[in-house]
Amino acid sequence: MSAATKLLLFGATGDLAQRMLLPSLYGLHADGLLPAALSITGTARSEHDDASYRAFAAHALDTFLPADRRDSAQIESFLARLGYQPLDASNPGGFAALAQKVGGCEGGLAIFLSTAPSLFRPTIRGLEGAGLAGDGVRIGLEKPLGTDLGSSREINDAVAEAFPEDRTFRIDHYLGKETVQNILALRFGNALFEPVWNARGIDHVQITISETVGLEGRAGYYDGSGALRDMVQNHMLQLLSLIAMEPPARFDGTAIRDEKVKVLRSLRRMAPAEVPHLTVTGQYAGGAVKGEIVRGYAEELERESTTETFVALKAHVDNWRWQGVPFYLRTGKRLPARQSEIVVQFKPVPHSIFAARGGQLQPNTLIIRLQPEEYVRLLVMAKEPGLDREGLRLREVPLDLSLDTEFAGTRRRIAYERLLLDLIEGDPTLFVRRDEVEAQWEWIDAIRAGWAANGMKPRPYAAGSWGPSAAIALTERDGVTWHEG
Secondary structure (H helix, E strand, O other): OOOOOOEEEOOOOOOOHHHHHHHHHHHHHHHOOOOOOOEEEEEEEOOOHHHHHHHHHHHHHHOOOOHHHOOHHHHHHOOOEEEOOOOOOOHHHHHHHHHHOOOOOOOOEEEOOOOOOOHHHHHHHHHHHOOOOOOEEEOOOOOOOOEEEEEEHHHHHHHOOOOOHHHEEEEOOHOOOOOHHHEEEHOOOOOHHHHOOOOOEEEEEEEEOOOOOOOOOOHHHHHHHHHHHHHHHHHHHHHHHHHHHOOOOOOOOHOOOHHHHHHHHHOOOOOOOOOHHHHHEEEEEEEEEOOOOOOHHHHHHHHOOOOOOOEEEEEEOOOOOOOOOOOEEEEEEEOOOOOOEEEEEEEOOOOOOOOHHHOOOOOOEEEEEEOOOOOOEEEEEEEOOOOOOOOOOOOEEEEEEEEEHHHHOOOOOOHHHHHHHHHHHHHOOOOOOOHHHHHHHHHHHHHHHHHOOOOOOOOOEEEOOOOOOOOHHHHOOOOOOOOOO
C-alpha cells in the first residue's frame, strides 16, 4: 500500500485524541515522519471551525506534551495541517459536507474511527454513501469492538460491507509498545531461548497488568465492560499469543498474525464446571493506594454493581509446544503498583551437583517488564565470592537489559505514534485481524457463561492489595507464587 495523503480522525475532541492521538501525530510531524502533503481532518459532534479546533489542539499539546518536546515553530506548522468538520454520525446527511472538507479519497485516505459501538454501522454507511470508502481508503478501528462474539461479528460485518479485511486495521495499542515488539526480537533473534521455549524447558508463564487507578471518569464504559473484556480479551491474550506463538516464516503481517491465531485457537476452552476452579473475580472496596485513602468501586459508581474490577485465571494452550504448561493471567484496578510484565519461569536443572554441599538452586526466571520501566531481566544462579570452606554458596542474580538505559539516546515513543504511522503507510503487522478477535471472544465468552452458570459474583478486595485471597490460592495450589518484584 502507498502512504495516505489524508487522515480523517473521528472522535477528534475526545479524551483519546487529546491525550494520545494529537501528541502522537505531532511527534511524527516534528520528526519529519509524516508525508509532507498529509492533511489531517478532525470530526466529532462538537461545534468547531478550523481555527477553533486548532486552538483546541494547541491546548491539548500544551497539556499532554512533555516540556522538552514543545517547539513553537513545529507546533505552529503541525497545527496548519489540521482542519475540522462537525458531524453527528447518526445523521447520514452530514457526510457529504465531511467528504467535501476532506477532499474525497484521491491520493489515499486513512480513517481513524473511535466512536461508540452503536455508531459503527451508521458511520460506515455514511462514509460509503459519501464516497469515502473507495479502493484508496483504509480504516483503523479503536476498541471496544463489541461486548461478545455476536456483537463483535455484527461490527465486523458492518465494516466489511465497505472495507475488505486487507484495508481494515483493528487497533490494540499494546502492540505498539516497544517492549511488546521486543518479545519477537528476544524470541526469534536469539538462539539460546528457542531450544527451551516449550513444555520441556518452561514450568509456567505469568502475565500481570495491574493499575492503581479506579474509574477515572470511565464509569459509563467500564461498568458495562469489566476487567475480563476490557483487559484480558485484547491486551492480555495478545501478549499470551506473542509468547506462545510458533516462529513465523517471515516478519510480515500475514505470517505473524497466522501464528497468533493458531495459539488463540489452541486455548483450552473452559467448561462451565471448570470456571470456578480456574478463574477468580474481584471488585475493589475502600482502602489505601500509595498512602492515599480511596473509595470502593460501588462508592465511586454511586450504586451497587456486579462488574468485576479484578480477574485472575489459569489458561492452557493445547498444542505440542505448550502441553501441560499453565499460563496465569492477572489484571485489576486499585492494586498496589502500576505495572505490566510477563514472567517466564523455567524448570529447574534436572540434577543439582551442589545439593550435597548445601547449595540451593533456584530455577531461572525471565522477566519482561512492559511498564512503567521497560526491561528484560534474566535471573540466574551465581557463586558468592569466598573460599567456600563450608560449602559453595550460590545466589540468584539478575542479568539486566534496561531498554531505558541501553537506548537512552533514543526517544521513547507513544505506542500510538507507531500505530498511526503504520495506518497512514498501510502496514498491517501490528494490527489485529478479524479471526484473531473472534478467537479471543470465543474463549472469553465461555468464561462469562461459566460465571453466569455458577452464579459467580466478584469477591471484595481492599484497594491497595493484590486482589482477593482466592487469586493467591489459584497459583499456590500448583506450588506457584505470583511474581510481585
